[in-house]
Amino acid sequence: DLGGGPLALRMNTSAVPTLALPVEPYAAAVPQTTCDPVPKPGAITFRAFVLTELGGRDLGIERPCAQGGASEHKEGRAWDWGLNAGDPAERAQAEGLLSWLLAPDATGEEHAMFRRAGLQYMIWDHRIWSPRTRAWGPYGGESPHTDHVHFSFGWPGALGETSLYAWLRGEAVPLVPRARPAPARPSLWPAALVALAGGALGWYAVRWTRAVMR
Numbered sequence: 001d002l003g004g005g006p007l008a009l010r011m012n013t014s015a016v017p018t019l020a021l022p023v024e025p026y027a028a029a030v031p032q033t034t035c036d037p038v039p040k041p042g043a044i045t046f047r048a049f050v051l052t053e054l055g056g057r058d059l060g061i062e063r064p065c066a067q068g069g070a071s072e073h074k075e076g077r078a079w080d081w082g083l084n085a086g087d088p089a090e091r092a093q094a095e096g097l098l099s100w101l102l103a104p105d106a107t108g109e110e111h112a113m114f115r116r117a118g119l120q121y122m123i124w125d126h127r128i129w130s131p132r133t134r135a136w137g138p139y140g141g142e143s144p145h146t147d148h149v150h151f152s153f154g155w156p157g158a159l160g161e162t163s164l165y166a167w168l169r170g171e172a173v174p175l176v177p178r179a180r181p182a183p184a185r186p187s188l189w190p191a192a193l194v195a196l197a198g199g200a201l202g203w204y205a206v207r208w209t210r211a212v213m214r
Contacts, residue, residue: 016105016112021163023109026131027120027154032070037062039076042160043153046117047079049168054093057082059148072120077158078151085125085146094124094149102129110134116164118157123150 039061051058059080063073072078083090101119105112111134114122121130125146128139139145156162 016100016103017167018106018112019116019163019167021166023105023112024115024118024156024162026111026115027118027157029120029130029132030154032072032074035065035074037065037074037076040153040158040160042118042156042158042162042165043077043079043151045160045165045168046151046153046157047081050081050097054097056090056093057148072152075158077153077155079153080148080150082148091125098122098124098129098149113164116162116167118154118162118164119151120154120157121152 043061047058047061050056059082061073061079062076063071065074073080081094083094085091085094101114101117101122102111103113104110109115111131121128123129123139123141123145126139126144127136129136157164
């Protein structure tokens with residue numbers, strides 16, 4: 001359930017929300033270490049968000065532990081979004097979302113929604129993006145990922161604990177820019193007190209001088 005989340009995901013940089021919650025650090029790269037393929041709540045919510053807003057095909061979160069090599073799918077914290085890289089419309093869908101995830105927000109936070117989603121890397125059409133390089137690079141794995149985008153989640157994102165999921169759940173996360181504090185206006189009080197003190201001292205000095213000279 002997307003709760004009070006956005007009604008539409010427009011694919012341009014200005015649509016990247018600036019939330020009142022801080023942008024998380026990049027998720028730590030944690031490979032699969034256990035076998036627990038039950039889909040985790042963050043991966044489920046991310047999948048629902050993308051399919052509701054953009055369409056595409058759900059190619060699954062979980063994977064049987066005996067199938068293939070190590071994969072975050074076997075811990076229920078990876079999702080494959082089915083799109084065909086050879087289809088111009090589907091490629092535009094995929095690259096629109098990837099650009100949205102990697103765009104800065106209005107305050108200049110780099111890769112804001114990627115970090116808010118708690119993602120640890122993404123693979124699409126022979127390329128991989130991860131915080132280690134912070135750039136798209138060649139991917140030489142067994143699957144070329146031309147028929148789907150692979151999203152892998154760090155544990156906080158997989159568990160729905162990062163700020164994207166608070167936003168999608170409609171929790172108290174105002175969509176407002178992070179306001180810059182106004183420059184402090186110098187107070188007039190110190191100057192006024194100095195002037196008053198100076199005036200009082202001057203008055204007493206004049207009175208004392210006159211008294212001595214009498």
